[in-house]
Amino acid sequence: EAGVTQFPSHSVIEKGQTVTLRCDPISGHDNLYWYRRVMGKEIKFLLHFVKESKQDESGMPNNRFLAERTGGTYSTLKVQPAELEDSGVYFCASSQEQGEIGELFFGEGSRLTVL
Amino acid sequence: RKEVEQDPGPFNVPEGATVAFNCTYSNSASQSFFWYRQDCRKEPKLLMSVYSSGNEDGRFTAQLNRASQYISLLIRDSKLSDSATYLCVVTVSGKLIFGTGTRLQVFP
Secondary structure, eight states: OOEEEOOOSSSEEEEOOOOOEEEEEOTOOOOEEEEEEEEEEEEEEEEEETTTEEEEEEOOOTTEOOOOOOOGSOOOEESSSOGGOOEEEEEEEEEEEOOOOOOEOOOOOEEEEEE | OOOEEEEEEOOEEEETOOEEEEEEOOOOOOOOEEEEEOOOOOEEEEEEEEOOEEEEEEEEEEEEEEEOOOEEEEOOOOGGGEEEEEEEEEEEEEEEEEEOEEEEEEEE
16 A cells, blocks of 8 residues: 655755645545654644645644645645745655544655755 | 653664653643654654553553653664654644654664
């Protein structure tokens, strides 16, 4: 069974440009999460989808970040315009469980470098 | 103050050693507790859940003390393959809250 896949694995862009990260969760997983790790810091929650609906987007840093989950399948996270402090590793995770959170299955992450 | 505090290490131990990691969390409303493992430039993977009664999985033993808001992980008979970063994770309001991780390096 395929795991969580993320694309691209690494993106280098200049400040002010736009980047779109994609996540394909494990098939059948209704819950999809985005997390981010900035260098030297802990992994932090960005948002949570249940199917196509945003359940919790309290971790989104600002309105330069836009996440979508078309049809409740794959998700995209767009950063526009990118700033230097957006550099980091963006992890996507999925899970099947309802209610109390259990094991999340993470993708390998998309490393974003903003110059 | 971080919500989940861990000693960043690194812990450098020889094969066969026993090593213990500690973690404290600040939010008393934390509901579930986990240890995740992350290899270099890889994704975090669940190592084990942590329960107040303590739980063991082979060479790994995890313990939770809710009163002290303290979580521990004990690794016995360390293997080279145990080298990784160990992330202490709690859940609050349906979200995973991560510590910065403790790096373990096991040497021959």
